[in-house]
Amino acid sequence: MPATTPFQINRFPVPExxxxxxxxxxxxxxxxxxxxxxxxxxxxxxxxxEEFRAFFAYHDALMEKKGNLTKAEREMIVVVTSNANQCQYCVVAHGAILRIRAKNPLIADQVAVNYRKADITPRQEAMLDFAMKVSAQAYAVGDQDFEVLRTHGFDMDDVWDIAGIAAFFGLSNRMANVTSMRPNDEFYSLGRS
Incomplete structure (x- = not known):
């Protein structure tokens, strides 16, 4: 199969x-x-x-539910872990969604580049530290990680949500990279003004 050209959106056939x-x-x-x-x-x-249906059912269960994590915080997790996984599609697309949900044109770029220097709360930094650990070293997650999150007001359902989002987007990032999925041009300007 030929490599993608700048005009293709991915390596696989796109159905009508x-x-x-x-x-x-x-x-x-x-x-x-x-x-x-x-x-x-x-x-x-x-x-x-069939995989489309399963993917979006789980996506919606994680990203659209009510809970203690705001929709913007859920998007922060996606942007930070997707950047670590070098997923251009998810950083750009979810960065746009983050800018819109946070009503902040700067936040997506800040957290994508270095969330530890971004204009976020200590609670959000702890959330992202945990998400990054789940993304890169889930085998090393221990009771101390749960205790840190608890001190920032996260409950067990919140911890599950953070882990689930980081893990789910690990799958998404890998598929986007394998397919060479390109972000739509529209995402680059959304939420910037």
Whole structure:
């Protein structure tokens, strides 16, 4: 299979939206209507419909639920761990979502480059320290990590959410890199002004 060109969004065939199963087609069209474009992740993952459904079901369960983590904090976890995994797609796409959800045009760039120097709270820094440990050294997570999070007000469900997001996006980052998924141009300017 040839390498991607600047005009391709990934290495695998992209199905036509009209040819997709109805539930997937409807989801993609709803996203397009809301955002004004179709994020490439939807088109790339539509190559395998059953996996598309499973991926987005778990994504939504982690990222859209109510809880003690704000939606912006959930996006921070994605941006920080995706940067560590060198996932251009997720850093750019979720950076845009973070800017919008945090109502802060600077935050995504700050946390992507070095969250320890970003304008975030000590609580958020502890959250991101734990997410990074889950992302890179989950085998080393221990009781002390839970204690640090507890001192910052996180409960056991919060810890599960942080770990789940970091772990799930580890999968997402790896698939985005293997497929050579390109971020949509639209993501680069979202939430910056």
């Amino acid at each position: 939206i009209k040819d997709l199963p109805e539930d997937i087609r409807n989801r993609i069209l709803a996203v397009q209507e809301k955002s004004g474009f179709v994020p490439n992740v939807f088109l790339v993952l539509a190559y395998r419909p």
